[in-house]
Amino acid sequence: MYTSVDAISIDTDVSIVAHAPSTTRTLAPDPLEQLLRVFSSLQHVPMASSTGTASGAVAFEASNPAGTMYEAGPREEEPGLEAWTGARLSAWLQQASRDHELAVIAMDPNSERAPAANLVAEIEELANFEDDWDMHGASRVHRNAIENAASFAWKLGAFASQFEPFADPDGSAGLEGHTAKGDVYLSFAPSGRVAYVVKTKSGMHRGYGADESVLRQLLAGLL
Amino acid sequence: MSFGNYLLASCKLWVLFLQHSSSALAGLRSPMSVNDREVMGRELFSGHLDNKKKRRLKPNVFMPKDKKGISVNRLSLAPRDLFLALARRHLYKRRRRATATNFYGFAEISAGDIRNASIGGSDNRCEVQGTVTAANPFHADIRLPPDTEKDARLEVARQLLEAARYEPLK
Numbered sequence: 001m002y003t004s005v006d007a008i009s010i011d012t013d014v015s016i017v018a019h020a021p022s023t024t025r026t027l028a029p030d031p032l033e034q035l036l037r038v039f040s041s042l043q044h045v046p047m048a049s050s051t052g053t054a055s056g057a058v059a060f061e062a063s064n065p066a067g068t069m070y071e072a073g074p075r076e077e078e079p080g081l082e083a084w085t086g087a088r089l090s091a092w093l094q095q096a097s098r099d100h101e102l103a104v105i106a107m108d109p110n111s112e113r114a115p116a117a118n119l120v121a122e123i124e125e126l127a128n129f130e131d132d133w134d135m136h137g138a139s140r141v142h143r144n145a146i147e148n149a150a151s152f153a154w155k156l157g158a159f160a161s162q163f164e165p166f167a168d169p170d171g172s173a174g175l176e177g178h179t180a181k182g183d184v185y186l187s188f189a190p191s192g193r194v195a196y197v198v199k200t201k202s203g204m205h206r207g208y209g210a211d212e213s214v215l216r217q218l219l220a221g222l223l
Numbered sequence: 224m225s226f227g228n229y230l231l232a233s234c235k236l237w238v239l240f241l242q243h244s245s246s247a248l249a250g251l252r253s254p255m256s257v258n259d260r261e262v263m264g265r266e267l268f269s270g271h272l273d274n275k276k277k278r279r280l281k282p283n284v285f286m287p288k289d290k291k292g293i294s295v296n297r298l299s300l301a302p303r304d305l306f307l308a309l310a311r312r313h314l315y316k317r318r319r320r321a322t323a324t325n326f327y328g329f330a331e332i333s334a335g336d337i338r339n340a341s342i343g344g345s346d347n348r349c350e351v352q353g354t355v356t357a358a359n360p361f362h363a364d365i366r367l368p369p370d371t372e373k374d375a376r377l378e379v380a381r382q383l384l385e386a387a388r389y390e391p392l393k
Contacts, residue, residue: 133270133324135313137288166281167270169288170373176282185282185377195373197381208374 115161119153123165126173138169142190149173149188152215159223181222186215198222232308233358239301240360255353257297257334257363263351264298264329264390266310272327278389284330285365285383286376292364297353298331300361307392309359328392336386342368342375349379 126141126149133140145168153160153175166174168187172195177184182200189195197206198218205218244254257263265284273279287293296306306329314326334351341348347368356362367379 129270133268134283135266135268135324136294139288164273164281166283168283169286174282183381185381187373187377189373193373195377197374197378199381204378206374206378208372 115158116154116156119156119160119163119165120150123150123153123173123175126165126167129167133167134169136169138167139171141167141173142171144190144192145171145173145188148190148192148194149175149186152186152188152194152212155212155216156219156223159219162223177219177222179222184219184222226312228308229312229358232305236301236305236309237360239305240355243300253353255355257351257353259333259335259338260299261297261334262299262331263295263334263337263363263365264306264331265293265295265387266313267327267330267389268314269324269327271330272389278391280330280384280387280389282377282380282384284387285380287367290367290371290376292354292366295332295351295363295365296329296359297361297363298329306359306361312358326392329390330387331390332383332387337365337383339386340379340382342371342378349383 123146126146127143129138129140131140132138149165153163156163159177159179162179163175163177166176168174170189172187172189174188175184175186177186182198184199185197187195193209194215195206195208196215196218197204198221200222207214240254247254247256267280267284271281271284273281285293296309298306310326314324337349337351339348349368350366351363352366354362354364365383367376371379
């Protein structure tokens with residue numbers, strides 16, 4: 001059973017791949033019904049809820065942390081389930097995915113956002129660590145820290161494939177990246193502060209509490 | 224991991240520590256002082272190794288929760304299986320109260336390499352010192368340079384990681 005869904009990608013009109021923690025499954029042949037089933041089985045849905053009506057009409061809702069609400073699905077006056085082809089669902093999910101904070105995204109598997117979606121799914125797995133996971137008193141990774149790291153991961157785009165997450169014992173969420181030009185280590189605190197270490201051939205930079213523009217500048221030289 | 228095996232391992236470690244202490248004191252050294260050539264081992268549990276490439280260490284191996292020290296074992300002073308017995312006991316106790324965690328072996332690093340890790344110059348180096356515990360007389364702590372902010376701890380973790388190597392379980 002899925003406990004959360006981090007990313008949903010549309011492979012074809014009739015195939016939906018849902019990336020859940022430690023799981024990748026292809027849902028077919030009826031993507032909408034399958035997706036609805038997945039959504040209805042979720043125990044932890046940070047971004048979405050689904051409803052089915054007696055008439056068989058379906059609606060999806062997704063909201064981001066800022067409170068913006070996305071809605072999709074046939075209205076009462078609209079045709080029912082059959083109107084929701086894979087293409088239409090895909091179009092809606094793509095629209096919703098334009099918000100980087102949204103945990104549900106739709107994408108072509110060849111999309112340049114696919115690496116970021118995969119990285120975000122891996123970051124979400126940090127939530128599985130419990131207190132004392134390192135046997136030396138580590139704190140579990142804080143939900144805010146995970147969201148801060150995931151938010152940054154979306155901005156990495158195709159470069160996300162060069163990053164990997166790690167649990168920081170103080171409850172922060174870490175990301176390490178290795179490129180031909182150097183290495184980067186980031187730790188996203190629940191408070192929003194970011195500690196960073198960037199090591200390139202020309203030297204080492206580090207800081208704590210950096211804003212995103214500083215991070216982007218540093219990463220620009222690395223990616 | 225039975226309690227008996229754990230107790231036996233701990234007793235053997237204490238016997239070896241008494242031998243180590245006598246030879247250290249005979250040489251006018253403290254048994255707690257760690258020679259640069261000594262190999263230190265950090266226990267590795269789930270979360271310390273890369274999920275996809277199981278043999279690669281993650282930066283959190285040498286990241287403490289706070290500014291306190293990083294626990295290690297003085298691996299070169301006693302047979303490896305005794306330290307493994309202690310680690311497995313940790314794991315056993317953990318499994319009784321929480322979700323599955325695995326033990327993967329040790330991240331090994333020499334005391335000299337630990338002392339080479341520094342922040343902002345040679346005056347601000349890491350140190351390693353024996354810190355006896357009831358169960359493990361060959362326990363030691365890596366002490367970080369004083370007053371290190373989070374980014375400095377991240378940098379120390381990176382340096383230690385670069386110098387360490389993963390020794391998987393045989």
